[in-house]
Amino acid sequence: MAFERVRTEEQRKIRIQQIKDASVKLFDEEPFHEITLAKIAQETSFTRGNLYKYISSKEEIFLLVTMDEILSLKDDLKAALDQDMTTDIAAFARTWASVVGQHPRFLQLTSLLFTVIERNATLEKLVPFKNEFAEAMYELTGILKETFPSWDETTIQKFIQSQLHYAIGLYPNTSPSDIQKQAVEESVMAYVFPDFTEEFAEFIEYTVRYLQEKQDKVQ
Missing domain, CATH: 1.10.10 (Arc Repressor Mutant, subunit A)
Structure with missing residues (x-):
């Protein structure tokens, strides 16, 4: 062009x-x-x-790209979740894991966000990114409040942080490169790479049940 x-x-x-x-x-x-x-x-x-x-830098571009991915995921979660899934936690877990799993670029970028992209971005660009990130998380909090009406803000924040940290750690192990696959095949390791959605859904269900139980004891 x-x-x-x-x-x-x-x-x-x-x-x-x-x-x-x-x-x-x-x-x-x-x-x-x-x-x-x-x-x-x-x-x-x-x-x-x-x-x-x-x-002015590659990291500045990828802050913008990462935000696009965050907003896209947030919108898809909002569209996929029923308003109240307190009585069907397993269904919520499957839905959440499935939607997140459909955003591999989000998972790849967030795995780099805190260790590479943000560390090499300027303060001038990072502050607006953090503000927009906070706004997106505020909207996600509202979505979760509709899904689990009994949850307080602390519980919601614990869920958001826990699922994000787990997803970032899990995703690389479920999407190995060709050389990683070959290395496992040629080694003595009897290892099968896990399925992201299946493993993530199990974690989400355990986490939600734990948080729900703690919330119920407080009330």
Whole structure:
């Protein structure tokens, strides 16, 4: 695409979206550490100089991409959950795990978010990201409050944090690379890589039952 000077805010948003789309394409095709601004510029047909008019680092781009993934997951969870699933915790667990499992890019990015992306982002870009993240979590809290009306905010926050931490740890073990698969096959390990949705649903059900029991004792 030929580069044209941006004259309106709408045009700037279009350029940012083009940069994000190019970054996502690369992210889906190669390891994060191999993605460079030069590759992103080439994917968009921008020069690196033109790219720097909109972003200053790879991490800045992927903060934006990560937020898109967070918002997409939040919207899908809201659409999938019934308003009150207190009496059918197993169904809630299966639904939650299934929806999260349908967002592998979210899982990949959040596994990098706290250890790589945020650590290499500027404060100027990280603060707005944190604010938007907090707003998304506030909306998710509301969704969970409708699903489990008896839960207080502390219980909801414990659930959100627990499931996120577990998902981040579980996902890499359920999506091995070809070389990891081959290494297991050629080693003496009798190991079967777990299914993400199945394992995650089991964890979610255990966690919800534990939190529900604690909540019931308080009331």
